Amino acid sequence: MGNFLGLVLLSVVAILKSTLMPHLQVRGGAPDLMLMIIISWALLAPYEEAFTWAFMGGIVQDLLSGVPLGASALGLLIVAFVANQLQTQLYRSNLLIVLSLTLAGSVVLHVVMMGVLAASGYAVNWTYNLAYVTLPTVILNLILVVPIFRVMMGLYNRFSPRIETL
Amino acid sequence: MRGLRSRPGLFVVLFFASLVLVLLSVTGALAPFESVLSIPLNVVQGVVNDIVTGITTTVEDFADIRDLQERNRDLERSLAKLQAELIELREIKHDYERIAGLLEYTTTVTDREYVAANVIGLDTSGFMSVMYINRGARDGIEVGMPVVTDLGLVGRVTQVRAAASQVLLINDPNSCVSVRLQATRTDGSVCGQLSGTLRMELIPLDEELNPGDLVVTSGLGGKLPPGLVIGQVTSVRRFEFELFQEAEVRSLNDFNRLEFVTVITSFEPVDLSGFGPPVEETEP
Numbered sequence: 001m002g003n004f005l006g007l008v009l010l011s012v013v014a015i016l017k018s019t020l021m022p023h024l025q026v027r028g029g030a031p032d033l034m035l036m037i038i039i040s041w042a043l044l045a046p047y048e049e050a051f052t053w054a055f056m057g058g059i060v061q062d063l064l065s066g067v068p069l070g071a072s073a074l075g076l077l078i079v080a081f082v083a084n085q086l087q088t089q090l091y092r093s094n095l096l097i098v099l100s101l102t103l104a105g106s107v108v109l110h111v112v113m114m115g116v117l118a119a120s121g122y123a124v125n126w127t128y129n130l131a132y133v134t135l136p137t138v139i140l141n142l143i144l145v146v147p148i149f150r151v152m153m154g155l156y157n158r159f160s161p162r163i164e165t166l
Numbered sequence: 167m168r169g170l171r172s173r174p175g176l177f178v179v180l181f182f183a184s185l186v187l188v189l190l191s192v193t194g195a196l197a198p199f200e201s202v203l204s205i206p207l208n209v210v211q212g213v214v215n216d217i218v219t220g221i222t223t224t225v226e227d228f229a230d231i232r233d234l235q236e237r238n239r240d241l242e243r244s245l246a247k248l249q250a251e252l253i254e255l256r257e258i259k260h261d262y263e264r265i266a267g268l269l270e271y272t273t274t275v276t277d278r279e280y281v282a283a284n285v286i287g288l289d290t291s292g293f294m295s296v297m298y299i300n301r302g303a304r305d306g307i308e309v310g311m312p313v314v315t316d317l318g319l320v321g322r323v324t325q326v327r328a329a330a331s332q333v334l335l336i337n338d339p340n341s342c343v344s345v346r347l348q349a350t351r352t353d354g355s356v357c358g359q360l361s362g363t364l365r366m367e368l369i370p371l372d373e374e375l376n377p378g379d380l381v382v383t384s385g386l387g388g389k390l391p392p393g394l395v396i397g398q399v400t401s402v403r404r405f406e407f408e409l410f411q412e413a414e415v416r417s418l419n420d421f422n423r424l425e426f427v428t429v430i431t432s433f434e435p436v437d438l439s440g441f442g443p444p445v446e447e448t449e450p
Contacts, residue, residue: 011207018287018298019215022422023222028292028362047173055180059187063204064211066289066296066332069196070187077184081177113291120192123340124293128360133292 003052005159006041010057013037018064028129029136034061035109036145038076039101040152042083045160054080067113068120075112079105095146102145103138110134201303201327208330212286212300219425278391279432281305283313285424286330295338295358297321299427302329310389310435313427317418318395319343319383320427331429335421336396337362345396346384347375353384356396356415364397364415371411375402381415388436 013033021030034057042050058073065072083101110133118124190196227234283299301307303326313320313333321341325332334341337358345356345366352373354366366381379399385392397417404411 011210014290015207015211015214017290018211019218021290022288023218025292025422030292048176051176051180055184058184060207061290062191063200063207064287064298065291066294067291068188069191069200070184073184074181074188077177077181081173084173114293116188117291117293120188122294125339125360129293132360137292 002159003049003056006049006053007056007060010034010037010053011060014057014060014064017061024140026136026140028133029138029140031140031144032106032109032137033148034058034072035076035079035105036102036141036148037152038080039083039098039105039145040149041156042080043087043098043101043149044153044156047084050080050084051077068116071113071116072109074116075109078108078112095149098145098149099142102141106138106141107134110137197325197327204327205329208286208298208300208327211298212284215286216284223423278430280428281307281431282426282428283331284426288422295321295335295341295362295421296324297333297335297421297424299331299333299429300329301429302327302331304328306431307331307429308431312390312394312430312433314394314430315419315424315427318397319390319417320419320421320424322389323429333427336417337364337421343390343396344384344386345381346392347373347399348380348382350374350379353386354413356381362421364417366399366413366415367410369411369413371404371406371409373411375399375404375411375413377401379413388438390435391430391433 017030017033021033024030038050038054038057041053045053054076055073058071058076059069061072062069079101083105086097086101107130110130114124114126114129187196191200281301283301283305285297286300287298289296299313307323307326309323309326311323313323319336321333321335321338323331324334335358336343336356339358339360342355342357344353346353347369350373352369352375354369356364356366359365369375377399381396381399383390383392383394383396395418397415399413400416401414402411403413
């Protein structure tokens, strides 16, 4: 899938995240659609697409969020880099890898965003946010990431089919 | 260019680009760029939000029908009580107007001007209580303007773009508002809590507070006009060994379900930080 189609998809995801996801909140956390899509794509697609999507997705998300522009892109790029590294070393559709990445990626993304917020002068309560926002987000992401990964795999096979060699 | 063709090379380039963007964004240098980029996103966001809000409101209304019936009974009781109070207050108003006329009292409160706005989004990070409205610089919105509903204060405008603005809600942990208890005229400060609730602090121990007391803005500090409703006291926490007592305050606004708000555009916040300590002038 090209980067233009990716940008459209990521913009839709960012808009849904700011409009639909707040209604699905559990305590302070909500499903992080953007993170799950970036992890899925980083496990499936070449690194150029994975990193570009992580960067574009982060920027679009930050434009609709209160955090400084680039904060989400930083976190998503780190997650995409690790996920893409694993793609070449481990079987990409191993669900255990997907779940582990989602668990670690959710925490890393939140820590990076809180770090940027704290550095920009916003008072951040780390313990409370990790317990009240990050933990519910991790649980919701773990519940939803498998079906989202399946959808993204279908999209990848539809738009970027590859000939598997034995 | 060779670096861009390798995995670590592209990662490093995009990582540093993000870092630079963060630094520029924090300093405010990217504000015009962000403003232009967010225009199409804000338009689509507004449309999607209308659809989502319509659907979720319908679903939630069906789910909450029992609660709504009970709440309706409570509200009817409250309405009856308030109507009685209204009649009493009208009498007081007539007395006041008569006395003010006699003293040629001129009120300093000028008519307020409002701009109505739709809520088009909430903060996506989960770490802040922030919302976005579909009015911006081209509608005359400026940073610091109070945002209200008919149920009271919602927050203050913290960032303005061409067609949208960011509003820091009063229940954000970084928000504190100078307030006054309407009945006793006791001053205090209402601060947002991490749990999204409101707490009134700095209330002297000798002041008597009761659940149901109405909390309004005091206007002290010059950041907000006086008299805007914040909410009602729901419980009081008072210990003899502390310097002040605290009270939990419930806003009448449900910040997660706001659809429409109004921005008071005629109010200009005053920055009092420029004033130094008082210095006595000595005659030469």
